[in-house]
Amino acid sequence: xxxxxxxxxxxxxxxxxxxxxxxxxxxxxxxxxxxxxxxxxxxxxxxxxxxxxxxxxxxxxxxxxxxxxxxxxxxxxxxxxxxxxxxxxxxxxxxxxxxxxxxxxxxxxxxxxxxxxxxxxxxxxxxxxxxxxxxxxxxxxxxxxxxxxxxxxxxxxxxxxxxxxxxxxxxxxxxxxxxxxxxxxxxxxxxxxxxxxxxxxxxxxxxxxxxxxxxxxxxxxxxxxxxxxxxxxxxxxxxxxxxxxxxxxxxxxxxxxxxxxxxxxxxxxxxxxxxxxxxxxxxxxxxxxxxxxxxxxxxxxxxxxxxxxxxxxxxxxxxxxxxxxxxxxxxxxxxxxxxxxxxxxxxxxxxxxxxxxxxxxxxxxxxxxx
Numbered sequence: 001x002x003x004x005x006x007x008x009x010x011x012x013x014x015x016x017x018x019x020x021x022x023x024x025x026x027x028x029x030x031x032x033x034x035x036x037x038x039x040x041x042x043x044x045x046x047x048x049x050x051x052x053x054x055x056x057x058x059x060x061x062x063x064x065x066x067x068x069x070x071x072x073x074x075x076x077x078x079x080x081x082x083x084x085x086x087x088x089x090x091x092x093x094x095x096x097x098x099x100x101x102x103x104x105x106x107x108x109x110x111x112x113x114x115x116x117x118x119x120x121x122x123x124x125x126x127x128x129x130x131x132x133x134x135x136x137x138x139x140x141x142x143x144x145x146x147x148x149x150x151x152x153x154x155x156x157x158x159x160x161x162x163x164x165x166x167x168x169x170x171x172x173x174x175x176x177x178x179x180x181x182x183x184x185x186x187x188x189x190x191x192x193x194x195x196x197x198x199x200x201x202x203x204x205x206x207x208x209x210x211x212x213x214x215x216x217x218x219x220x221x222x223x224x225x226x227x228x229x230x231x232x233x234x235x236x237x238x239x240x241x242x243x244x245x246x247x248x249x250x251x252x253x254x255x256x257x258x259x260x261x262x263x264x265x266x267x268x269x270x271x272x273x274x275x276x277x278x279x280x281x282x283x284x285x286x287x288x289x290x291x292x293x294x295x296x297x298x299x300x301x302x303x304x305x306x307x308x309x310x311x312x313x314x315x316x317x318x319x320x321x322x323x324x325x326x327x328x329x330x331x332x333x334x335x336x337x338x339x340x341x342x343x344x345x346x347x348x349x350x351x352x353x354x355x356x357x358x359x360x361x362x363x364x365x366x367x368x369x370x
Contacts, residue, residue: 015044017044017045020043020044020045021045021151021152021157024043024045024147025147025151025152027128028128028131028132028135029128029131029132030124030131030145030146030147030161031046031147031159031160031161031231032124032125032128032161032229032231033128035231035232035234036128039234040234041234041235042233042234042235042238042239045156045157046156046157046158046159046238046239047156047235047238047239048156048238048239048240048243049155049156052156052243052244052361053237053238053240054237054270054304069266069267069269069271070271071098071100071101071102071264071266071271071273071281072090072093072094072098072100072101072102073101073102073103073104073276073279074087074090074091074094074101074102074103074104075087075104075105076103076104076105076106076107077104077105079198079202084202084205087202088202088205088206089206091202091203091206092206092207095203095206095284095296095297096295096296096297098264098266098299099264099283099284099296099297099298099299100264100273100281100282100283100284100299100301101281101282101283102273102276102279102280102281102282103279103280103281103282104276104278104279105278106195106280107191107194107195107198108188108191108192108195108280109191110277110278112184112187112188112191113188113255113278113280115184116181116184116185116188116255116314117255117257117312117314119180119181119184119185120163120181120227120229120312120314121229121310121312122180122181123145123163123178123180123181123227124161124163124229124231124310124312125310126180131145134163134178137149139166142165142166142167142169142172142176143163143164143165143166143172143176143177143178144163144164145161145162145163145164146161146162146164147160147161147162148160149162149355150355150358150359153355153356153357153358154243154358154359154360155358155360156239156243157239158239158240158241158242158243158359159230159231159233159236159239159240159241159305160228160229160230160241160242160303161228161229161231162226162227162228162229163178163181163226163227163229164224164225164226164227165177165185165189165224165225165227166224166225167189167222167223167224167225168222168223168224168319168323169222170222174186181227185225185227188314189223189225189316192223192225192253192316193223195253195280196223196251196253196318199251199282203251207292207295207296207332208332209330209332221318221319221320221321222318222319222320222321223316223317223318223319224316224317224319225314225315225316225317226314226315226317227312227313227314228242228311228312228313228314228315229310229311229312230259230261230303230305230306230309230310230311230312230313231309231310232306232307232308232309232310233305233306233307233309234307236304236305236306236307239305240302240303240304240305241261241302241303241304241305241306241311242302242303242359243302243359243360243361244265244300244301244302244359244361245300245301245302245359245361245363246285246286246298246299246300246301246363246364246365247283247285247286247298247315247317248285248286248287248317248347248350248351248354248364249285249286249287249288249317249318249319250285250287250288250291250318250319250320251282251283251284251285251288251317251318252282252283252285252315252316252317252318253280253281253282253315253316253318254280254281254282254283254313254314254315254316255280255281255313255314255315255316256273256275256281256311256312256313257275257311257312257313258275258277259275259306259308259309259310259311259312260272260274260275260306260311261303261304261305261306261311262281262301262302262303262313263301263302263303263304264283264299264300264301265299265300265301265302266299270302273301283298283299283301284296284297284298284299285298285317285318286298286350286354286363286364286365287319287320287327287347287350289365290327290328290329290342290345290365290368291327291328291329291330291333292329292330292333293329293330293333293334293338293340293341293342294341295333298363298365300363319347320347322347323346323347323348324346324348325346325347326344326345326346327344327345327346327347328340328342328343328344328345329341329342339370340370341369341370342365342368342369342370343368343369343370345368350364350368353367353368
């Protein structure tokens with residue numbers, strides 16, 4: 001079925017979602033293919049229930065929240081100097097109260113960040129016939145392009161295409177990367193490894209743990225990198241770029257362009273994470289909340305769809321090195337007063353459950369609570 005056949009769905013007739021999704025998947029063109037075909041109305045499988053969509057009241061609340069709340073911005077300049085104590089304290093406060101913070105002077109060259117956003121945009125804006133070579137849902141394929149990881153289990157899909165680099169089983173041969181972004185991705189992932197080690201040490205101190213104790217968990221030893229593309233949407237009020245969710249990782253580093261749209265749920269209000277030049281966004285993942293027994297919080301966030309686009313972002317999710325090893329709340333965060341809140345689980349089990357439910361607006365972490 002051609003992409004054009006998905007245009008102008010009559011939402012009043014009998015609807016076969018499985019058929020529509022299957023036909024869309026067979027195009028291997030993603031939502032960018034829908035835009036290229038000239039759609040003016042969204043296919044039904046991309047339309048979210050009215051009760052989950054941002055309405056005019058929510059937009060007003062967001063605007064009001066922005067004046068009261070601002071996601072912390074932490075300057076990492078001199079983190080190995082006497083400023084380290086101040087930076088550690090800022091990380092602790094941000095991680096406990098927000099679960100999110102923005103980082104500046106983090107050591108990743110800004111020109112490299114800018115170039116990465118540009119080459120990821122170039123990849124997604126190639127002709128569909130070129131991108132199809134990379135299209136796959138096989139999780140054993142470490143470099144793959146797809147639209148919506150939960151396309152076949154979600155009730156409503158998101159307006160987003162992804163190029164994924166999965167390093168959880170170790171380093172990848174750069175020759176297996178798409179030519180358009182090969183050199184830049186290779187350089188960027190090296191910087192992510194250095195940043196990961198630096199933040200692991202700072203988080204250890206923020207949690208009152210020795211670096212060795214935190215390091216022995218190996219909960220920040222590997223990563224996967226999702227390079228997301230959100231094309232301009234003809235009906236952005238009917239869908240999401242990314243549905244409300246928390247990340248299944250230990251920690252996530254996000255590079256976003258200047259288009260905006262990322263929001264975090266803070267004190268029951270959606271707060272915009274406005275792009276800061278040269279900044280990376282960091283957020284606590286589900287596994288970190290689990291091992292700290294709720295001391296640090298994995299906070300829900302979402303991305304709004306927009307007309308102005310395209311929006312490009314790169315999310316580096318940090319995971320444990322050992323997928324089958326079981327993790328539970330550390331003894332440092334439990335006592336007779338505060339017993340473990342979660343059962344032990346491996347990252348393999350956690351991700352299997354996370355993927356089986358899809359981004360349905362509910363946290364996967366609740367499933368593992370005692």
